[in-house]
Amino acid sequence: MGTRGxxxxxxxxxxxVDGKKITAPAGxxxxxxxxxxxxxxxxxCYYPNLSLQGACRMCxxxxxxxxxxxxxxxxxxxxxxxxVVTTDSEEVKQxxxxxxxxxxxxxxxxxxxxxxxxxxxxxxxxFTYGASESRYVEPKNHKQEQQxxxxxxxxxxxxxxxxxxxxxxxxxxDVAALGVENRGVSSLIVPNGGDHLDCEECxxxxxxxxxxxxxxxxxxxxxxxWEMNHVSTICTHCGDGCKTTLGVRSSEAGMEILRGDNRDKxxxxxxxxCIKGRYAFDFANREDRLRQPLVRxxxxxxxxxxxxAVTAVGDKFAEVKQSGGVFGVIGSPRSTNEEAYLLxxxxxxTLGTNNIDHQRTADFPAFVSALAGKxxxxxxxxxxxxxxxxxxxxxxATDEHPLLAYQVRNNVRLHSAKLYVVNSQEIKLxxxxxxxxxxxxxxxxxxxxxxxxxxxxxxxxxxAITSADAWRALRETLRSAQNLLIAFSSDLxxxxxxxxxxxxxxxxxxxxxxxxxxxxxxxxxxxxLYPDLLPGYASAAKAGLDLAGMSAAxxxxxxxxLLVVGANPVYxxxxxxxxxxxxxxxxxxxxxxxxxxxxxxxxxxxSAYETSGxxxxxxxxxxxxxxxxxxxGTKPDFEIIVRIASAMGVDVSTLVPLGAGTTADMGQSRGAxxxxxxxxxxxxxxxxLEARVSPFDAAALFDEIQRLVPGYDVSRMNLMAGNDVRxxxxxxxxxxxxxxxxxxxxxxxxLFSSGSLGRYSxxxxxxxxxxxxxxxxxxxx
Amino acid sequence: MSVVKDIAAVAKGMGIxxxxxxxxxxxxxxxxxxxxxxxxxxQERFRGAHVLQRDENGLEKCVACFxxxxxxxxxxxxxxxxxxxxxxxxxxxxxxxxxxxIDYNRCIFCGYCVEACPTDAITHGHGFELASFNATNLIYxxxxxxxxxxxxxxxxxxxNKAEMDRQGSTxx
Numbered sequence: 001m002g003t004r005g006x007x008x009x010x011x012x013x014x015x016x017v018d019g020k021k022i023t024a025p026a027g028x029x030x031x032x033x034x035x036x037x038x039x040x041x042x043x044x045c046y047y048p049n050l051s052l053q054g055a056c057r058m059c060x061x062x063x064x065x066x067x068x069x070x071x072x073x074x075x076x077x078x079x080x081x082x083x084v085v086t087t088d089s090e091e092v093k094q095x096x097x098x099x100x101x102x103x104x105x106x107x108x109x110x111x112x113x114x115x116x117x118x119x120x121x122x123x124x125x126x127f128t129y130g131a132s133e134s135r136y137v138e139p140k141n142h143k144q145e146q147q148x149x150x151x152x153x154x155x156x157x158x159x160x161x162x163x164x165x166x167x168x169x170x171x172x173x174d175v176a177a178l179g180v181e182n183r184g185v186s187s188l189i190v191p192n193g194g195d196h197l198d199c200e201e202c203x204x205x206x207x208x209x210x211x212x213x214x215x216x217x218x219x220x221x222x223x224x225x226w227e228m229n230h231v232s233t234i235c236t237h238c239g240d241g242c243k244t245t246l247g248v249r250s251s252e253a254g255m256e257i258l259r260g261d262n263r264d265k266x267x268x269x270x271x272x273x274c275i276k277g278r279y280a281f282d283f284a285n286r287e288d289r290l291r292q293p294l295v296r297x298x299x300x301x302x303x304x305x306x307x308x309a310v311t312a313v314g315d316k317f318a319e320v321k322q323s324g325g326v327f328g329v330i331g332s333p334r335s336t337n338e339e340a341y342l343l344x345x346x347x348x349x350t351l352g353t354n355n356i357d358h359q360r361t362a363d364f365p366a367f368v369s370a371l372a373g374k375x376x377x378x379x380x381x382x383x384x385x386x387x388x389x390x391x392x393x394x395x396x397a398t399d400e401h402p403l404l405a406y407q408v409r410n411n412v413r414l415h416s417a418k419l420y421v422v423n424s425q426e427i428k429l430x431x432x433x434x435x436x437x438x439x440x441x442x443x444x445x446x447x448x449x450x451x452x453x454x455x456x457x458x459x460x461x462x463x464a465i466t467s468a469d470a471w472r473a474l475r476e477t478l479r480s481a482q483n484l485l486i487a488f489s490s491d492l493x494x495x496x497x498x499x500x501x502x503x504x505x506x507x508x509x510x511x512x513x514x515x516x517x518x519x520x521x522x523x524x525x526x527x528x529l530y531p532d533l534l535p536g537y538a539s540a541a542k543a544g545l546d547l548a549g550m551s552a553a554x555x556x557x558x559x560x561x562l563l564v565v566g567a568n569p570v571y572x573x574x575x576x577x578x579x580x581x582x583x584x585x586x587x588x589x590x591x592x593x594x595x596x597x598x599x600x601x602x603x604x605x606x607s608a609y610e611t612s613g614x615x616x617x618x619x620x621x622x623x624x625x626x627x628x629x630x631x632x633g634t635k636p637d638f639e640i641i642v643r644i645a646s647a648m649g650v651d652v653s654t655l656v657p658l659g660a661g662t663t664a665d666m667g668q669s670r671g672a673x674x675x676x677x678x679x680x681x682x683x684x685x686x687x688x689l690e691a692r693v694s695p696f697d698a699a700a701l702f703d704e705i706q707r708l709v710p711g712y713d714v715s716r717m718n719l720m721a722g723n724d725v726r727x728x729x730x731x732x733x734x735x736x737x738x739x740x741x742x743x744x745x746x747x748x749x750x751l752f753s754s755g756s757l758g759r760y761s762x763x764x765x766x767x768x769x770x771x772x773x774x775x776x777x778x779x780x781x
Numbered sequence: 782m783s784v785v786k787d788i789a790a791v792a793k794g795m796g797i798x799x800x801x802x803x804x805x806x807x808x809x810x811x812x813x814x815x816x817x818x819x820x821x822x823x824q825e826r827f828r829g830a831h832v833l834q835r836d837e838n839g840l841e842k843c844v845a846c847f848x849x850x851x852x853x854x855x856x857x858x859x860x861x862x863x864x865x866x867x868x869x870x871x872x873x874x875x876x877x878x879x880x881x882x883i884d885y886n887r888c889i890f891c892g893y894c895v896e897a898c899p900t901d902a903i904t905h906g907h908g909f910e911l912a913s914f915n916a917t918n919l920i921y922x923x924x925x926x927x928x929x930x931x932x933x934x935x936x937x938x939x940x941n942k943a944e945m946d947r948q949g950s951t952x953x
Contacts, residue, residue: 110874110875111846111899112844112846112848112874112899112900113844113845113846113874113875113876117846220864221845221862221863221864221875221876222862223847223862224846224847224851226847226851227847227850227851
């Protein structure tokens with residue numbers, strides 16, 4: 001990864017750098033070859049995987065003296081056998097010093113107030129290579145700072161014209177919202193809207209800026225990089241599973257998240273984040289977050305203690321259970337795997353009901369069933385960047401799956417992958433497509449049938465743009481493709497998925513990704529938040545009520561109690577508010593949602609950024625969710641469920657395997673207190689066998705998930721180290737009913753919405769409003 | 782001869798001692814003497830309670846860069862930054878310290894913060910009577926640390942609109 005195309009398959013070249021012998025593929029860039037050999041060459045404008053600029057002249061080195069008369073830029077020089085390079089001579093040092101001095105000629109020395117201070121590449125370079133004093137005495141040319149959008153600010157005097165922002169926007173994002181105006185020293189970075197940006201607001205330009213010229217509207221002037229704790233966790237918005245490193249500081253409320261980025265390029269997303277991962281964490285810090293449990297007294301929700309609220313729930317649940325009442329449980333596709341597993345275990349073993357469901361956005365049971373016995377056919381998010389051919393069927397990945405779109409786009413750009421887009425709309429990724437086939441809206445399943453070999457289906461999918469003959473040609477092209485990756489949207493379910501899997505089975509090395517909308521949609525499906533399916537998609541003995549069934553039961557007054565964890569059934573799952581009048585409704589949520597407002601007990605829960613656990617993204621990559629901090633007054637859903645069970649008089653060790661694994665020597669008997677590492681504990685921890693001493697320890701339940709849920713037997717050490725590990729569809733039950741009648745409720749999110757959570761994010765709202773007002777202005781012209 | 786030498790040496794030493802006895806006192810007699818408020822003299826370099834300085838226009842010099850907090854070996858400085866606006870201009874740069882606390886329970890008066898400050902905003906003053914019966918009183922807020930407004934700007938001078946609004950509302 002990260003190597004330019006022309007480096008592949010070439011013979012090795014032996015070069016000498018500062019007297020050291022280096023071997024690298026002939027044709028690779030000198031700056032890369034040196035970096036790999038541990039020789040640092042400073043640069044500003046060079047950025048891996050972007051086109052070469054050669055603008056900053058910071059990377060100059062002496063090549064093949066005396067043949068080459070001048071210093072050469074290492075970022076544009078390709079190596080060839082026998083090259084002799086000098087990077088540390090007095091001449092090179094003088095040149096770097098001069099470059100920094102010239103850059104600082106008009107760069108304001110406002111480091112104390114600049115957001116980049118402490119993580120500024122120019123600052124670092126000045127300290128390492130630069131001159132300690134300046135010979136410039138002329139006054140600096142000051143310009144007013146500009147706001148280009150709610151999240152992007154530009155301070156032009158700080159800009160060092162490396163054009164990274166222009167290139168990342170143009171090439172990696174394919175948005176081209178930034179450009180250059182004028183020439184030479186008067187060059188200026190300008191936005192496409194004249195004085196504002198019309199773009200995807202991804203913030204990549206801010207992230208990539210080596211200085212503080214582009215700053216983020218949500219982070220600017222708040223703090224400094226070293227003042228924060230940095231916690232890398234998984235974004236809670238869409239289903240792609242980007243890693244975002246949150247900058248967190250403590251506040252009166254417990255903690256405050258100040259920024260999100262992925263500068264360390266760990267995770268599947270490299271340094272990519274969309275607006276949601278980079279800015280839309282702000283819902284967690286809203287003032288109207290619930291911070292105290294509420295119990296309905298005399299018709300009014302009244303703030304009470306946790307003990308009182310949990311006891312009220314436990315007593316009532318025990319009473320409903322005693323009297324043989326009907327329970328309903330609604331989970332959330334944003335819960336962690338551990339919370340979802342615990343919730344279904346609580347529902348099935350403690351409440352004794354199969355009436356459990358969640359907002360389904362993709363037909364994972366059909367997907368897993370179609371891939372039964374062929375786990376190698378499940379594609380990962382990394383594949384989208386590596387495979388030579390991709391078929392995108394339905395959906396608009398740019399809006400609904402920003403990371404997938406990014407991977408595909410850059411795969412096409414850097415690895416010359418072939419992209420085939422089949423869609424009813426001309427989606428943005430059409431620009432990268434080798435072939436685009438337009439279908440009438442809603443005929444995605446016809447495409448699947450046609451690809452699987454049903455020639456009669458072609459009539460329904462042929463359009464003026466793509467004729468029946470074109471379809472047949474496209475099918476032949478796809479059949480002969482090597483290692484084809486097929487990603488399909490929620491338009492495809494049941495038989496459609498079976499057809500796609502059948503077609504993929506006929507293409508050599510083909511893989512499939514089933515796209516779902518929420519951060520852990522795949523995970524909660526794997527954990528069995530279904531009325532008819534247990535964890536690992538095993539069929540339940542007797543199917544319970546699904547969402548529609550629960551809604552109908554409530555309508556008839558037959559639902560005794562409803563436990564809602566992180567969902568909002570009144571708002572978006574088709575429950576009528578007044579139908580729940582005779583039901584005891586318990587809601588665990590961050591906000592006083594429409595459902596919480598009519599609940600009998602509301603328990604304030606922690607957000608995904610305040611919880612530990614694991615998420616499985618839509619392509620089955622399992623990643624660690626790390627807790628960034630506590631918000632006072634809230635508790636993670638995991639703990640709340642355990643507390644409710646405890647209040648019902650259940651032995652919690654039957655829910656969470658407390659103390660399971662082994663009886664550990666906690667170090668008391670062997671002098672670990674003298675500072676020596678407890679080797680036994682270290683060993684046990686590495687093996688995933690450490691003693692679990694708290695019933696609120698989500699990792700204790702993960703032990704059980706690893707043991708019992710097929711496909712989750714992953715490398716624990718890899719997971720704990722923060723890597724993404726592959727879950728598989730291996731060994732999962734294939735004997736699902738042919739047509740389960742899956743009722744999907746896709747979110748159809750755009751870049752600026754996020755299910756029922758997006759409306760609590762101020763940044764998303766302000767960006768959306770800003771765009772609306774711009775549209776109105778344009779319309780008025 | 783050695784005895785004579787010894788006596789001469791002692792006499793020389795004692796000569797210095799007796800000579801100094803009749804010189805004016807340098808150390809201040811505290812707490813019985815005049816004390817800091819009644820003209821006691823401090824050495825310039827004395828490191829007492831901190832003072833957050835103002836510039837010649839009366840704006841705060843502190844731009845909330847957090848370098849003092851970073852330099853502090855005992856983590857006693859707590860800052861919250863905020864952005865200056867047209868309506869509420871507090872410092873000369875884009876950013877100012879909304880909250881600036883020094884915890885004198887922890888401060889060791891090493892002066893590293895003063896060394897680190899890029900705008901000469903934080904300095905050591907000469908205040909040393911900090912003792913308190915209540916440890917929570919030893920956390921000094923920005924209002925307690927700020928220098929008085931420059932005299933040449935006159936009595937009751939206001940620096941920004943927000944402050945004027947506040948004064949207006951208390952007066953009315």
